[in-house]
C-alpha cells in the first residue's frame with residue numbers, strides 16, 4: 001500500500017495573514033469576505049486572522065515576504081484584482097505580482113494562496129468575486145489551508 005499524504009481541511013489553531021489590495025477594493029473586499037468566511041467555517045478563530053491592506057497588486061509580493069519572514073503566520077492568502085486598461089501596464093503588474101508571490105512562497109516555504117484576479121473586464125472580476133464564477137478568495141484560502149496541512153506531514 002502506498003503511503004498517502006493529504007491535507008485535512010481543518011483551520012483550527014492556525015494563524016493566517018490575508019494580504020489584500022486597496023486597488024479595486026469593491027471587488028477585493030468580496031474576496032476578503034470569502035476567504036474569512038471559508039476559514040472560520042473550517043475552524044479558524046477570527047482573532048487568529050490578520051488582514052493587511054496594501055495599495056495595489058505590485059505591493060503584494062514585498063508585503064507577503066515581510067509577513068513570511070516575521071514567523072508569526074502559518075499561511076498567507078494574497079488577494080487582489082488587476083483589470084486590463086488600455087495600456088501594457090496590466091501585463092507588467094500581473095506578471096510581477098504573480099512571479100513575486102510564487103518566489104515568496106518558494107523561498108519562505110510558507111503556503112501562500114494565490115487569489116489575484118487578472119481580468120480583461122470589470123464584469124469578469126465581479127463574476128470571480130462571488131457571482132457566477134465562484135469566489136477566488138475562497139479558492140485561495142482553501143488551497144492555502146490544504147497546503148499547510150500537507151506540508152506539516154512531509
Ligand code: INI
Pocket residue numbers: 021023024055056057058059080081082083084085089090093
Ligand atoms: N493595481 C491593482 O491591484 N490592480 C489594477 O488593476 C492596477 N492597475 O490597473 O493599474 C493596479 N495598479 C497599481 C499597482 O499595483 C501599484 O500599486 C502602483 O503601480 C504603485 O506601485
